[in-house]
Amino acid sequence: MLRFCVLLLFLTACKADQPAVLAGVVIKVLDGDSLIIRDAANQEHALRLAFIDAPEYSQAFGSESRRSLDRWAYQKTAVATVIDTDKYQRSVVLLQIAGKDINAEQVKAGLAWHYQHFAKGKQSTAQFALYQAAESEARAAQRGLWQEASPIPPWDYRRAHPR
Numbered sequence: 001m002l003r004f005c006v007l008l009l010f011l012t013a014c015k016a017d018q019p020a021v022l023a024g025v026v027i028k029v030l031d032g033d034s035l036i037i038r039d040a041a042n043q044e045h046a047l048r049l050a051f052i053d054a055p056e057y058s059q060a061f062g063s064e065s066r067r068s069l070d071r072w073a074y075q076k077t078a079v080a081t082v083i084d085t086d087k088y089q090r091s092v093v094l095l096q097i098a099g100k101d102i103n104a105e106q107v108k109a110g111l112a113w114h115y116q117h118f119a120k121g122k123q124s125t126a127q128f129a130l131y132q133a134a135e136s137e138a139r140a141a142q143r144g145l146w147q148e149a150s151p152i153p154p155w156d157y158r159r160a161h162p163r
Contacts (some may be wrong), residue, residue: 021091022047022091023040025037026078029073031064033112034048035127045091047080047090048088050092050094050103052103052106052113052143053118054069054113056154056157068106072106073095076098079096083122084122107135107138108138109138110145110146
């Protein structure tokens, strides 16, 4: 399977009209929306999950968000479609493990926001609607961070707590 994924990486990287695809085993989960994979060539890639923003580790539900991503991804084979590169030189990706959209799973669990600011213009209409529905469902069910009366979005938290 991994050899096929590496071949897939080579083939998609060669076509200008298709996004690059990274494949490998998740070796570390950093927080609720970032991790590191190691590919078949033993190269490590820092990844940031696209279209979502998880609570910072020091925020309410930050550790729960990280644990959730860890359960989904740690030591599992992942396929990551690269959408962009962020200011920290991480690949911003759609992450799939065993056919599941892990980005959306974090939102469904109430452990990440749909990051609409980044998603507009980059996320397909159908996928945007799926992520919006996942967030609405999590809010209505008061899952995860939606248990809080007024959860603070991570982008507001970061602005109030600069590093």
